[in-house]
Amino acid sequence: EVQLVESGGGLLQPGGSLRLSCAASGFTFDNYAMNWVRQAPGKGLEWVSAISATGRSIYYADSVKGRFTISRDNSKNILYLQMNSLRAEDTAVYYCAKDQFGFGEFGLDYWGQGTLVTVSS
């Protein structure tokens, strides 16, 4: 059974940093691209970042470019999102999601339960 379990969320002040983790199991992690998608309270889904299976290709939404860094440890089956210079508008539930196959073309077929990040003074 595929499982994605996010952790690392919390409450922090503007300008702070946080690292989210997503522990994957039930599939061959290093065969699949992975993504982070967020959802602000009461709002829609926003794609944040993607990383290829090998980690060589990485993409970001303009809203987080230069502040967030996606990475993966294929030896530990963990996806990361390092979040720096956090702003109030980064407040959201952050989901990790697995590519069905390829690199995004065929949708995100498994999602974690999400972890809440709240940025507030």
Add this chain to the structure above:
Amino acid sequence: DIQMTQSPSSLSASVGDRVTITCRASQSIASYLNWYQQKPGKAPKLLIYSASSLQSGVPSRFSGSGSGTDFTLTINSLQPEDFATYYCQQSSSTPPYSFGQGTKLEIK
């Protein structure tokens, strides 16, 4: 970047109805369009990928169509468990893979 616009933003329907949700891309995305269902407090669920391919395990009352810039999600014979929010997502070329703003389907 490609912008995705869904309509309507909200929709009221009854059990047994047929409903259609539309998604329009700001430029051609061929058939690189996915549909998700999200229920309150839950993660999204992939329903349709590549515009018209039904994801494994998804009931056949869900269908998708379209190509280029205009796409539709159709739900035949609405069931109580179908009342949720639906999102389209484009996955053309390289990221960002933007989502539509969502369509909330409510019980009439």
